[in-house]
Amino acid sequence: MKIKKQGYNICFAVIVVILALMPVLLNAGVISSNSFILFLGKCIAFSIVAIGLDLIWGYTGILSLGHGLYFALGGYAMAMFLKLQATDGNITSFMQTGGMTKLPLMWKPFLSGYLSVILIIAIPAVLAATIGYFIFRNRIKGVYFSIISQALTWAAYSLFTGLQSYTGGNVGITEIKSIIGSIKGDANTGKMFILFYISLAILVLIYGISYFLTHSKFGKILIAIRDGENRTYFSGYCVSTYKNFIYVLSAIFAAVAGAIFVNFNGSITPTQMTISYSITMVIWVAVGGRGTLVGAVMGAFLINLCDYHFSSGVMVEAWQYILGTIFVVTILFFKGGLVGVIRDQLPILIRRVAHKER
Amino acid sequence: MAQFINTAFNGLSLSSIILLTSLGLAITFGLMRVINMAHGEFLMIGAYITYVVQTIFEKVFPDSLFSIYYFLALIVAFGVTFLLGMLMEKFIISRLYGREVDSLLATWGVSIILQQAARSVFGMQGVNVKAPSFLNGGMTVGRCTFSYNRLFIIGLVILCMILVWYIMYKSNFGKQMRAVMQNRSMAQCMGINSREVDTLTFAFGSGLAGLAGCSVALLGSIDSTIGQSYIVNSFIAVVLGGVGKLIGTVFGSSIIGFANIGIENYTSASIAKAAVLLLVIIVLQFRPQGLFAIKSRKLDE
Amino acid sequence: MTNDTVLNIQDVTVDFDGFCALLRVNVAVKRNTIHFFIGPNGAGKTTLLDIICAKTKATDGECTFYPENRSPVKLTGMKEYKIVGEGIGRKFQVPSVFVNLSVIENMVLSLKDNKSIWQSIFYRISKEEEKSINEILEAVDLLDKKDEKAGSLAHGQKQWLEIAMQLVQKPEIIMLDEPAAGMGKPETYKTGEILKKIKDQCTIIIVEHDMDFVKQISDCVTVLHEGKVLLEGDCDLVLANKTVQEVYLGRGGERNAEN
Numbered sequence: 001m002k003i004k005k006q007g008y009n010i011c012f013a014v015i016v017v018i019l020a021l022m023p024v025l026l027n028a029g030v031i032s033s034n035s036f037i038l039f040l041g042k043c044i045a046f047s048i049v050a051i052g053l054d055l056i057w058g059y060t061g062i063l064s065l066g067h068g069l070y071f072a073l074g075g076y077a078m079a080m081f082l083k084l085q086a087t088d089g090n091i092t093s094f095m096q097t098g099g100m101t102k103l104p105l106m107w108k109p110f111l112s113g114y115l116s117v118i119l120i121i122a123i124p125a126v127l128a129a130t131i132g133y134f135i136f137r138n139r140i141k142g143v144y145f146s147i148i149s150q151a152l153t154w155a156a157y158s159l160f161t162g163l164q165s166y167t168g169g170n171v172g173i174t175e176i177k178s179i180i181g182s183i184k185g186d187a188n189t190g191k192m193f194i195l196f197y198i199s200l201a202i203l204v205l206i207y208g209i210s211y212f213l214t215h216s217k218f219g220k221i222l223i224a225i226r227d228g229e230n231r232t233y234f235s236g237y238c239v240s241t242y243k244n245f246i247y248v249l250s251a252i253f254a255a256v257a258g259a260i261f262v263n264f265n266g267s268i269t270p271t272q273m274t275i276s277y278s279i280t281m282v283i284w285v286a287v288g289g290r291g292t293l294v295g296a297v298m299g300a301f302l303i304n305l306c307d308y309h310f311s312s313g314v315m316v317e318a319w320q321y322i323l324g325t326i327f328v329v330t331i332l333f334f335k336g337g338l339v340g341v342i343r344d345q346l347p348i349l350i351r352r353v354a355h356k357e358r
Numbered sequence: 359m360a361q362f363i364n365t366a367f368n369g370l371s372l373s374s375i376i377l378l379t380s381l382g383l384a385i386t387f388g389l390m391r392v393i394n395m396a397h398g399e400f401l402m403i404g405a406y407i408t409y410v411v412q413t414i415f416e417k418v419f420p421d422s423l424f425s426i427y428y429f430l431a432l433i434v435a436f437g438v439t440f441l442l443g444m445l446m447e448k449f450i451i452s453r454l455y456g457r458e459v460d461s462l463l464a465t466w467g468v469s470i471i472l473q474q475a476a477r478s479v480f481g482m483q484g485v486n487v488k489a490p491s492f493l494n495g496g497m498t499v500g501r502c503t504f505s506y507n508r509l510f511i512i513g514l515v516i517l518c519m520i521l522v523w524y525i526m527y528k529s530n531f532g533k534q535m536r537a538v539m540q541n542r543s544m545a546q547c548m549g550i551n552s553r554e555v556d557t558l559t560f561a562f563g564s565g566l567a568g569l570a571g572c573s574v575a576l577l578g579s580i581d582s583t584i585g586q587s588y589i590v591n592s593f594i595a596v597v598l599g600g601v602g603k604l605i606g607t608v609f610g611s612s613i614i615g616f617a618n619i620g621i622e623n624y625t626s627a628s629i630a631k632a633a634v635l636l637l638v639i640i641v642l643q644f645r646p647q648g649l650f651a652i653k654s655r656k657l658d659e
Numbered sequence: 660m661t662n663d664t665v666l667n668i669q670d671v672t673v674d675f676d677g678f679c680a681l682l683r684v685n686v687a688v689k690r691n692t693i694h695f696f697i698g699p700n701g702a703g704k705t706t707l708l709d710i711i712c713a714k715t716k717a718t719d720g721e722c723t724f725y726p727e728n729r730s731p732v733k734l735t736g737m738k739e740y741k742i743v744g745e746g747i748g749r750k751f752q753v754p755s756v757f758v759n760l761s762v763i764e765n766m767v768l769s770l771k772d773n774k775s776i777w778q779s780i781f782y783r784i785s786k787e788e789e790k791s792i793n794e795i796l797e798a799v800d801l802l803d804k805k806d807e808k809a810g811s812l813a814h815g816q817k818q819w820l821e822i823a824m825q826l827v828q829k830p831e832i833i834m835l836d837e838p839a840a841g842m843g844k845p846e847t848y849k850t851g852e853i854l855k856k857i858k859d860q861c862t863i864i865i866v867e868h869d870m871d872f873v874k875q876i877s878d879c880v881t882v883l884h885e886g887k888v889l890l891e892g893d894c895d896l897v898l899a900n901k902t903v904q905e906v907y908l909g910r911g912g913e914r915n916a917e918n
Contacts, residue, residue, distance in 0.1 A: 156632070162632070218776065232768075320474035323467075325471065
């Protein structure tokens with residue numbers, strides 16, 4: 001049991017070390033393109049949101065189909081701060097097109113760096129806490145929660161595309177420099193590395209927090225809620241508060257991920273807020289292995305690596321078929337995802353092969 | 359007055375479209391407790407079938423016969439989605455009974471595949487269906503105009519409602535279906551082949567999505583994401599009405615439809631959409647089981 | 660009402676959409692006794708427990724809890740987890756332990772204190788708690804299965820684990836819904852002996868069909884029939900009653916004879 005638990009951590013450590021070596025490999029010429037590092041930076045963001053989803057879905061059994069909303073909120077907040085830095089606090093071009101002459105009140109706080117950082121976390125947290133408070137207090141659970149979270153995301157998406165002069169509509173906020181200046185092009189690789197390592201450190205921090213939580217009594221209560229919500233009430237726990245707490249925490253993780261994503265991606269669009277984008281995040285967790293933190297991280301990296309390689313060229317059509325199939329097969333036959341296969345199925349297979357040879 | 363009647367008619371029309379897309383869900387989700395995320399894609403398939411049948415008619419048959427293509431499309435769409443539903447139940451859903459959340463995710467995988475298939479076959483661009491000639495124009499009463507294709511959809515919904523109601527509550531199959539959904543093991547003891555009933559029930563729900571697709575095809579351009587734009591409202595309509603109650607779905611759809619049009623009069627369409635969904639979510643806070651609830655005594659389902 | 664009453668059920672009525680599960684039920688449970696509720700299926704026994712622990716809302720009437728050293732608590736309208744916090748535990752009819760947690764983890768979750776989020780995050784098990792858990796597990800023969808997943812236990816062992824989970828809470832009232840179901844005669848007897856031992860520290864309310872079990876440990880028996888209290892008294896009085904024999908024991912007796 002001990003070794004298994006450490007196994008997950010060793011796995012995670014290996015992933016972190018490989019990531020940390022990537023800039024070195026780029027300098028050494030093993031990796032040819034800067035954009036691959038940019039892409040890995042985005043993957044770090046994805047794995048952070050995957051950890052958050054794993055906490056609520058894998059551990060607590062709440063399937064949110066709307067984490068894209070929190071991801072995008074963090075993203076928009078970060079993007080607007082960066083945009084306003086670039087325009088020296090003047091209004092952006094899409095606001096001008098929308099007929100505005102002054103910066104609207106809702107974006108004013110984003111003129112300040114400190115306030116922006118606070119709001120990146122606070123806005124999704126308050127929103128999630130409000131939604132969670134009502135939904136969990138009224139014992140809405142299971143698929144009902146999923147359907148409502150999906151409807152909320154849809155509603156937010158409608159709003160963000162509808163309020164064009166405030167949010168940039170369908171286009172979103174584009175052409176953003178990162179928080180430490182431009183990271184595109186060969187001249188700025190140093191800055192890109194700094195940003196990359198900062199993000200990696202955040203990932204390690206978030207993994208650490210989640211690991212601590214899931215291995216405390218708190219984590220056991222989450223599992224108890226997943227397996228028997230009412231039974232947990234009758235053990236004397238205020239389940240709705242627990243659920244709300246973990247839901248808010250995962251929303252914060254998603255928002256942080258969104259903020260990191262914007263730095264590497266250079267833009268944020270309402271696409272990140274759609275239902276399908278949100279479910280894609282769930283796919284990462286499911287394929288990697290729900291209920292193990294490292295599974296979420298692995299899933300996020302693997303699916304996105306495949307996406308990166310196949311989204312251009314001959315595989316582009318086939319990839320969608322493969323993705324769909326992988327997902328169906330994972331849910332049907334490998335509930336534990338990749339981690340589950342390595343942990344449960346592989347030893348049996350090896351034993352069987354060894355048995356035959358004997 | 360004319361303005362009011364127009365608004366009411368638009369509300370009725372939108373309600374009927376939502377209801378048509380929700381009817382299938384009311385069966386697969388409401389009765390069988392399967393969250394079929396590919397339901398929207400079945401609708402998309404129904405819409406594309408309408409397009410295909412229309413294209414074939416245009417090429418093969420003389421103009422005078424063109425209008426009847428639509429009735430053939432209805433039959434083909436129902437048949438194809440019915441068969442697809444059967445296949446899906448046999449190979450995927452049947453392994454996931456009792457795992458509601460997992461059924462949601464697995465069917466999402468199917469939905470990814472079907473959407474890509476639509477893009478592969480029909481391309482990224484949307485296609486348009488030429489409405490049969492008898493649906494062009496509208497009926498004018500006083501200063502109000504009621505377009506024929508919207509009237510037709512309302513009629514189609516009423517027909518489907520009667521069909522569903524008859525099958526569920528009057529036919530022998532409906533009795534078996536409700537028996538299996540209420541108490542599977544007991545129904546099996548009574549000699550009902552519950553596997554078969556499951557398959558047919560799911561297929562029937564999927565077939566209704568195909569029919570909905572046909573009618574949606576009359577309203578605008580068809581692309582691979584058409585299903586996604588209807589599915590959210592449909593799920594919410596079923597939940598709002600109360601899962602497992604046909605009459606609930608009717609009310610749920612109507613409330614969403616009328617509220618959407620009503621709010622749209624004062625703001626834009628996208629804000630109305632958001633506002634209605636938020637309103638419904640607030641209503642669900644007071645009636646978490648929906649408007650027409652069924653009580654249960656189980657501890658943890 | 661005398662001051663040794665620990666739980667008073669007053670005029671409780673439950674109406675499930677026209678079906679009257681309980682009708683003006685009045686029962687007073689005395690401190691440090693083992694109080695049985697018996698009756699044919701559908702008599703409303705489980706519903707009564709549901710009312711006490713707030714799983715079901717009563718249409719009318721109220722329940723009041725008289726803790727030993729505190730002022731009375733009105734249970735009606737309280738949330739279930741708060742009732743548990745007041746010291747009323749419940750074991751359900753269907754064994755409902757947390758299958759993916761180990762036996763010891765199940766026990767730790769059931770401990771009386773540290774139920775808030777912050778406490779649970781920074782919780783470390785204390786020496787006394789560990790000792791009391793071990794003692795209780797010893798008593799129900801589960802000590803050697805401490806680190807096994809609760810899901811892998813046999814049915815009877817799950818029952819015992821759930822009883823143990825109630826005991827470790829140190830509640831003032833324990834409610835057990837058919838604790839002997841799925842147990843053989845020797846295990847049932849042993850369960851009875853364990854319950855007798857802990858009666859000094861708490862009050863035990865049991866719903867049960869096994870009449871031998873009732874005879875073995877009961878202090879007071881309430882017979883429910885069609886949602887109403889038919890009779891209340893000690894075991895011998897109830898067994899001797901003609902009406903009780905007619906509506907319940909006749910059938911129960913046959914069933915016991917088969918066993």
